[in-house]
Amino acid sequence: TFASDAVAGNQKNSGRAHFVLVPLMAQGHTIPMTDMARLLAEHGAQVSFITTPVNASRMAEFINCIGAIGLPIQFVKLHFPATEFGLPDGCENVDMIKSKDLFKNFIEACAALREPLTAHLRAQIPPPSCIISDMTHWWTADIARELGTPRLTFSGFCGFSSLVRYIIIRDNLLEKVEDENELINFPGFPTPLELPKARCPGNLSVHGLDQIRKNIYEEEIRCSGVVMNTFHDLEDLYIDSFEQISGKKVWTVGPMCLCNQDSKTVAARGNNASMDEAQCIQLLDSMKPGSVIFVSFGSLACTAPHQVVELGLGLEASKKPFIWVIKAGDKFPEVEKWLAEGFEERVKDRGIIIRGWAPQIMILWHQAIGGFMTHCGWNSTIEGICAGVPMITWPHFAEQFLNERLVVDVLRTGVEVGVKGVTQWGDEQKEARVTRDDVEIAVSKLMDQGEAADEMRMRARDFGLKATKALKKGGSSSNNIDLLIQEMGRKTSG
Ligand code: UDP
Numbered sequence: 001t002f003a004s005d006a007v008a009g010n011q012k013n014s015g016r017a018h019f020v021l022v023p024l025m026a027q028g029h030t031i032p033m034t035d036m037a038r039l040l041a042e043h044g045a046q047v048s049f050i051t052t053p054v055n056a057s058r059m060a061e062f063i064n065c066i067g068a069i070g071l072p073i074q075f076v077k078l079h080f081p082a083t084e085f086g087l088p089d090g091c092e093n094v095d096m097i098k099s100k101d102l103f104k105n106f107i108e109a110c111a112a113l114r115e116p117l118t119a120h121l122r123a124q125i126p127p128p129s130c131i132i133s134d135m136t137h138w139w140t141a142d143i144a145r146e147l148g149t150p151r152l153t154f155s156g157f158c159g160f161s162s163l164v165r166y167i168i169i170r171d172n173l174l175e176k177v178e179d180e181n182e183l184i185n186f187p188g189f190p191t192p193l194e195l196p197k198a199r200c201p202g203n204l205s206v207h208g209l210d211q212i213r214k215n216i217y218e219e220e221i222r223c224s225g226v227v228m229n230t231f232h233d234l235e236d237l238y239i240d241s242f243e244q245i246s247g248k249k250v251w252t253v254g255p256m257c258l259c260n261q262d263s264k265t266v267a268a269r270g271n272n273a274s275m276d277e278a279q280c281i282q283l284l285d286s287m288k289p290g291s292v293i294f295v296s297f298g299s300l301a302c303t304a305p306h307q308v309v310e311l312g313l314g315l316e317a318s319k320k321p322f323i324w325v326i327k328a329g330d331k332f333p334e335v336e337k338w339l340a341e342g343f344e345e346r347v348k349d350r351g352i353i354i355r356g357w358a359p360q361i362m363i364l365w366h367q368a369i370g371g372f373m374t375h376c377g378w379n380s381t382i383e384g385i386c387a388g389v390p391m392i393t394w395p396h397f398a399e400q401f402l403n404e405r406l407v408v409d410v411l412r413t414g415v416e417v418g419v420k421g422v423t424q425w426g427d428e429q430k431e432a433r434v435t436r437d438d439v440e441i442a443v444s445k446l447m448d449q450g451e452a453a454d455e456m457r458m459r460a461r462d463f464g465l466k467a468t469k470a471l472k473k474g475g476s477s478s479n480n481i482d483l484l485i486q487e488m489g490r491k492t493s494g
Contacts, residue, residue: 016072017129017489018046020121020149024110024134025055025080026094027299028377029156031270032229034062035256036132036154039471041071042259043478045485048128049073050117052080054092061268078116085109095299104208111139118143130488132227138212138219150224150488152251157201158230158378159239159250160410161402163189165201166246169217174203190241191410198422199401227484229254229382231470231477234463235406251484255382257361258471267359270299274356280363283352287321290370293392293443294363296325297375301396301423305332307434312343314439320447321350323369325358364389371446373417376400381407388464390414390456392442394434396423413460417442 019040023033030051037047056063056077066073080092085105091097097106117140121128127147133140135155144151155162167186168174177184180198197203202213226248232239243250260266267277284292295315297303303311308326315322326335344353360380364372364387372384373392381403384391391414393404401422407414418438445453470477 016044016046017485018048018124018126019488020048020050020128020131020133022050022117022131022133022137022140023154024094024136025052025092027270028379029134029154030055030059030093032156032256032379033132033134033154034059034269035259036227036229036253037073038066038071038259038265039253039256039481040485041066041073043481043485045072045129045489047071047073048076048124050076050078050113052092053077054080054090054096058093058271061272062265065262065265065268076120078113078120081109081112085112101207103206104212107136107209107212110137114139114143118146121147135216135220138215141219141222151219152225152227153220153223154227154229156229156378157399158382158403158406159228159235159242159252160406161201161378161399162226162228163238163242163245164193164195164402165399166242168200168202170245174200188241188245190237193405195401195405199395201399201402203422223248225249225251227251227253229256229378231255231467231475233466233470233476234385235410251480253477253481253484255386255467255471255477257379257383258386258468260361263362266362266365269359269361271357273359275354275358277359277362280352280359281366284323284363284366284368287368289367290389291447292321292323292368293318293371293373293447294323294369295373296358296360296380297327297394297396298377298380299327301375301377301400303396304423305334308332308335309338310434310436311439312339313436314443315351316343316347317436317440318443318447319350320443322347323352323354323358323363325354325360327356361386371443373442376403376407378403382467385411385413385460385463386467388461388467390446390453390460392417392446394419411459411463413456413463415442415445415456 021033021037023030037049041047056075063075082091083089085108087102087105087109097103121143128149130150130152131140131144132152132154135153141151164186167188171187173184174197177197181196183194184197184200185194228250230252231254232252239250239252260269267273361383364383369389372389373394374380374384376393376395377400391407393407393414394417395401395404404416408416417434419434469475472478
């Protein structure tokens with residue numbers, strides 16, 4: 001049962017700070033917010049987690065786990081008006097949108113949650129201490145103002161990418177440049193960086209999104225602070241610069257994924273896994289430590305079929321053991337055909353293909369994993385950092401190209417596969433080529449012996465240790481969570 005259905009309105013705030021979390025319903029935004037809910041609750045706060053029926057049923061395992069642990073998190077299910085906004089019934093998550101032109105409808109349907117959410121929160125006595133909402137939910141700022149509650153934003157970006165995004169918006173950099181290939185510089189960015197326009201975040205052209213974007217930016221400027229899923233020892237230069245340049249208080253509370261320490265929540269994260277966990281663990285246990293490469297491109301990126309084939313052939317040529325997640329969206333008939341026509345048979349002794357949703361952190365954090373080929377979504381990237389393994393970067397769109405630069409140039413814990421173009425969300429077929437040789441070379445750079453690879457591994461391991469330290473009692477992120485709860489609690493009581 002969901003507490004909100006039964007007790008909406010009479011949840012008594014027992015003097016603790018009460019946080020309302022409003023995630024964007026896309027895996028890469030919702031998953032870190034579930035971690036955030038857990039961390040805040042474990043540190044003594046009360047949490048209301050806003051969701052919708054379809055998303056709640058996807059998270060059923062997680063909700064059960066939280067109930068079993070007894071953490072004070074209330075899951076508030078609001079009706080999502082999909083059909084009212086031209087979406088199919090039950091289309092309640094970005095990964096269910098069939099065409100990128102419907103993204104605008106989705107965002108507008110989200111904004112229609114304003115009324116029911118306001119009504120729910122108005123009934124809370126005392127009012128909530130703080131709303132932490134996804135940056136896309138600009139309308140939550142109105143609710144916060146009405147309730148006299150601070151609103152903090154969460155973008156899911158790291159400090160490095162947040163800073164670039166901020167400068168792009170502040171200086172209107174993308175509009176000034178016509179040519180997609182023209183290199184853009186970022187005035188005030190603390191280290192050398194230039195990127196073609198096509199690879200900059202915010203360059204996704206979706207019909208009718210301009211006004212929504214404007215609303216989002218305006219409310220970001222007015223928010224009371226920013227919560228980031230990162231930690232100081234990883235990228236303090238960029239976090240501090242962001243604070244200085246934007247004038248916003250930044251709460252670094254990551255890596256939030258590290259709150260998942262028990263095997264049940266590790267396996268249940270995000271969605272119901274499409275494979276048997278016990279079988280997966282058994283298999284990993286049988287592999288040599290550090291010998292396996294894990295390949296996963298997140299929840300939205302949709303790799304073009306010919307690229308999936310090149311990736312597979314490169315993995316085969318590398319002769320290394322691998323676990324490769326091919327999500328539902330990649331299941332083009334030609335890919336299935338190719339897999340079935342010999343590939344799976346040829347690699348069956350050392351390769352596993354997971355079709356659908358994988359228990360990513362369960363696999364990634366297993367000692368058998370020695371490298372991670374990632375699309376550089378920030379969650380995957382920071383999960384890889386926590387695993388202490390080096391990475392092969394294969395960005396597709398959004399701020400993934402920036403995360404690649406952070407990993408390859410700044411942290412120096414990864415190698416690029418050498419993506420030459422951009423695979424915009426919804427325009428998958430246009431992707432520029434990565435060849436099987438590119439893949440094979442990157443895998444061998446990562447997994448083979450040699451000074452460069454050893455150093456990269458050492459640096460990755462070191463960041464992994466620092467990540468763990470940040471969230472342990474007394475660590476920088478753990479302290480920040482305590483301070484955030486104290487500060488917001490004080491505002492409520494005072
Ligand atoms: N994920 C997972 N299993 C999968 C695919 C993704 O658990 O099969 C998780 C992954 O661990 C991460 C999130 O989904 O927490 C994806 O977020 P990310 O920012 O990496 O990428 P996005 O999906 O937003 O592109």
